Amino acid sequence: MPTLILVRHGRSTANADGVLAGWSPGIALDDTGRAQATALAARLAGLPLAAVVSSPLQRCQETVRPLLDTRPELPRHTDDRVGECHYGDWTGRKLSELADEPLWGTVQRHPSAAVFPGEEGESLRAMQARAVDAVRDWNDRIEAEHGPDAMYLVCSHGDIIKSLAADALGMHLDLFQRISTDPCSVTVIRYTPHRPFLLRLGDTGDLTGLIPPPRPQAEEGQEDGDGRGGDGGPAAVRTAAAEDDAVVGGSTGTS
Known part of the structure; x- marks a missing residue:
């Protein structure tokens, strides 16, 4: 089955300001994030990618833009299922303020029980389930179109990538906060019929070993x-x- 290259978007203006962006519109990469995205395209240059799949959110679309500019032949897809968690009423608030909320402790220590407040709030369980479903669907599609040894890229968000890494490791969601993925880092999962293999986690360095x-x-x-x-x-x-x-x-x- 295919090898999945997971990329967290580059640093955004919300990251720099310590704000929980969620699905807020207009959250762009800052200068550091744009430089990270440019460097990412060079880091990925030798990898035979079959396709690029991205969250619909602006910061992810901007992260893959330099890659697609240098490799215009790559098919590009957008999938809401790898979009950010729906944080409900927490969206747009400062992380320093949210740390005082009772729910914050649940998110940190028992995330499988966490449901974000408000009509649009999502549970972390539901977030992980939709992301895993998306990856499994894309694995099947990429394999059917490009063969079982194909490699493709998904640009997504920190909590999504951490939950996918936890799934690949057979970890309970309650342990996923032990995983860290920096902006524009690369996490690589190779799927096989029997188990996934986590090849890279939060890698911000040289990727030529994946060629x-x-x-x-x-x-x-x-x-x-x-x-x-x-x-x-x-x-x-x-x-x-x-x-x-x-x-x-x-x-x-x-x-």
Whole structure:
């Protein structure tokens, strides 16, 4: 199944001001965020992305813009399901003020019980469920269109990415606050039929280690090393048996 490159949007004006932006319109990247987005495009330059999926919110759309400007051939999609959590009446308020709310302690220590106030408030459970559903749907679509070794990017938000990482790790949602993802950081999950593998978490550095190795050339009349004929991708150097198995005793450095 495909490899998912999760990108948190670059630093926004709300991040800089300590405001919970939620779905507030007009929240743009600040100067630092724009520089981060430009650098992100260069960091991703060597990765054979099949598509870009983004939250509809402005800060995410601005984050993927430099990447799409340099790689206009990439299909671009927008999916509300990877949009920010609906924080209800908390939207637009200062985080320093929210820390005094009784619900804040629940969000920090028992997030699976947290439901944000107001008619548009969402539970963190519902947020995680829609994000996981979105990723599973996109995995199927990307695999159908580009093959099982494809790699695609989703630009989203901190709580969404943390909840997806927790799901990949088999962690209860109540533990997801232990995960941290900085603005414009990259989290990478490779999905397989048996389990996901978390390859990177909140990475803000070099991504060249994710570039797929060249696929071994099969001799005429022989199948490739994974038991399949034809061209392949990131998993080409692994055998079919190893594809779903964790390395025992450490990594070989090739996956």
